[in-house]
Structure formats: structure tokens, C-alpha cells
Amino acid sequence: MIEFDNVSFLYNPDTPFSEAPLKNVSLRIEKGTLSLLLGSNGAGKTTFLLLAAGLYRPTLGNIYIEGSDTVKTRGSFIRKLIGISFQHPEKYFFAETVKDEICYAAREFGFENVSERFSKVMNILELDANLLRDRSPFSLSGGEARKVAIGSSIIHDPEIVFLDEPTVSLDINGITCIRKIVKELKAEGKTVAISTHWPEYFLDIASDIIGLKEGKLCFHGSVKEFLSRSENWYENLGLFVEEGLYEIKEHFMKTGMVNTFNPVRWINA
């Protein structure tokens, strides 16, 4: 479980550049759920994930992961529990080869069967291990880099996985692959939070929706509560009821059920 207790975060406090991307956020993400983090550009989604992962310290308030305060608890305890894939994966690469990049956490935490894990992860990611193993992660295409970053965030079998805009620059097969991974993580009882501008890719498998607007929590509820809102409300989250979201909402209003993902119609129409 992840708990935010009245959390605020300030960039550059006490300087002319001071600003608060997150203000007075209180919420609980239950164990084994898949949460979608929605909001316009600059709403605070990435800051929320970095705080939840213990990489940022809250300026005010407390964050608890499995009951442990992220500030007071030993870093390695939190790191082992969490896997995070960043918005710009190539910015965080540091290893010389794809294998070293993906396997870093598994080696650090002393797993023995690292090569086996690497092959398994490459298989899940639908990447060719033989072709990419010794390549520099910096030479990968945008989509391959995103997949490698996701691979390195799940290699150590973390209980909690945060994915920051995981479908950006992925093609139809890539998005379908990420969905499959997220579905498997959820089936294994892991807690997953995804920030995205494309909720339709995950709505049918999500447990709850977290909506942020200008750094404040403006919605936290089930997928059905989210789909019951009036059309104008979605603009608060930088969304339009169009494309896949339109189809899902229409179907939900008629039947009360959430449509399954339809990649062909929603991505390349």
C-alpha cells in the first residue's frame, strides 16, 4: 500500500523560481491495484511518481510505502520494493550494454539467476536478446529504449511498479506488449501506477483513477465513477472524450461495462 498524507512538494524553495508542482495531496493506493494517473501537462503526475518512489522527499507531509515512511526508512529497503520507468528513459541510462542496463537492479540486490531473468524479461518485452544484448542502450531507437527501461524496472521482481508515460513513442505492437506486461503484473498481485494521456489503453484493466489538476488531487475513484462524469469534466484532466475514450464512454453509458482495448481502431485509424 502507498499512502500520501497531506503531501506538498516545492521545487527551488526560497528562491525566485520557487513553485509547488504538488499541493496537499492525501490518498491511498491499495496493494495489488492498477492506478492510472491522469492530468494535463504540468499537473504534477511525474512529481507524484517520483515522490511515491522515494526519489523526491516531500517538502511537507509524509509518504508511506507498505507502512514505512519514505524519508525515515533505509533507501535500499524502498528501492527493492519499487521499480520505476522514467518518462525519458535514455536520460537515465548509464550501462555500456543493454544487458548490463536491464540487469543492474537484479545484480545489486544479489539475485543469482541474472542471465535467466534477463532472457525472461527480453522475452516478455518482445525484444531480440541476441541482437540487443551487447548493444549500447544509447544506440537504441526511441521505442526500444522505452522497453529496455521498463525491463530494468521489473527485473528485480518489485512489489510496486511505476511507469511514467510508458506508451510514448511505442507503435501498436509495443503498446499491446506493455498492456500485456501490466496485466501480468496485476495478476501477480503487484501494485502498479501508470501516468498517461491515453487512459483508453488501460481502462479495462485499471482499478482506479487518480486525477491531478495544477498539482492538486481533483479526482480519485473507480473506473466506473470516472466514466460516469459529464463530457466537459474531462478537460480538467487535459482529456477530450474522443477516439478510444469516446467509444469506451459510449459503451459504458449504454451497458455499464468497460470496453476492452482495441489497438487497431484507436491507434492507427
Next chain:
Amino acid sequence: MCPSNSEIISVNIFRAGYENFNIFKDFSLTVRHGEFLGIYGSNGAGKTTLLKAIAGFPPPLFEGEVIVKGRVGYVFQNPDNQIIGATVEEDIRFGLENLPLDCETIEARLQETLLTFDLEKLRSKDTLTLSGGQKQRLAIAAIMCLDPDVLLFDEPFSMLDRRERRAIMSLVKSLRNNQITAVIASTNMKDLTFCDKVINLNGGESLDRVR
């Protein structure tokens, strides 16, 4: 500046790739002045490699020829690779101040860009604290204000929220009347609906979409 309807980009690649694999083999492409060309392809198909080659940065293994008759503006896939100013204003200014422009023109272009891209409110903001989408908007603004002859966009809308995506797409679309030439790469065909022609790097046939 090229006369209308003449070739502004001409690419002839015999072989191009990295280390031990080829991405392009016997590939050629021409773009006419004022044309909007979409490059569609799955991940790893060579979209970024092709754009970089047009911009003058071919991959390590390259045999071929690229001719571009005009000034090129490149909007990177990852805006962090491009943003260098400490604030939004400084980042837009940097490019302008490196062009042979007088102070009045620089100020006027800066103001116009801040307004057009809805960046006025973020003007003094530290670029390190911008969100992913805001960075993408800034990256596009900082290049478009330089008024290049050829604009190269690598997944330009990927990080924008739906509202910003609509706004920036219509801005890019509006450039069609300014006789600018643009090449836009994306994994999503919806990003390319306003292009005159879309080429498919997945090995399929070119998809002509004259509008």
C-alpha cells in the same frame, strides 16, 4: 529559398546503419518545396535515423548522399536533448540570438512565439522544472521561431496532453500556408493525417494522401 514545387530534399542511400546491421539499403526519397511528408514506421524502423541523416547527422555506417536546399530546424524526439536555456525565455532567445537578426526583430519574434505557443505564463520558469509536455511545447516553439525552410519533427506530439496535442497540431498544420517544408516521423498514423504524403518504413507501399 527554393522556387515553389522544386525539390528541396533529396536522399539517396546505398547503405546506412549501425555497427553490424543495416537500417536502409537502396533507399531514396525526394521532398518538394512546401510539401508535408509523413514518415510512418514501427519502433526501430529507421524514422529517427532518416531524420538525422536529412539534418546532416548520418549514422556511423553511411554510404549515400543527402541534399537539402535550405536551413533546417530539427525538433528532437526527447526535448531534453534540445533545451539548453535556464528559463523558457532564454531557451527561445538562444536560437534567435544566433541568427543575424537585430534586437527589435528578436524581441518581436520572442513575444510572438510566447503568445503563439501559450508560453507567456511559463516565460520565467526554470526549464528543469517543466513537465514533459511543456518541454515538448517549448522545443517546438524554439525551433519554429527560427523560421527554417525545412522543419524536421521526430514524434512531436507524443508527450502532449490531448488539448495541447490538438493546439500544436493545428499550429503545425497552419504552416502549410507559409511555404515551409516539413518531415514528420511518428509511430501513430493519427499524427500524420495532415501530411500530403506518408511513406511507410515498415516495408509496405508508400501511402499517398494528397489533400
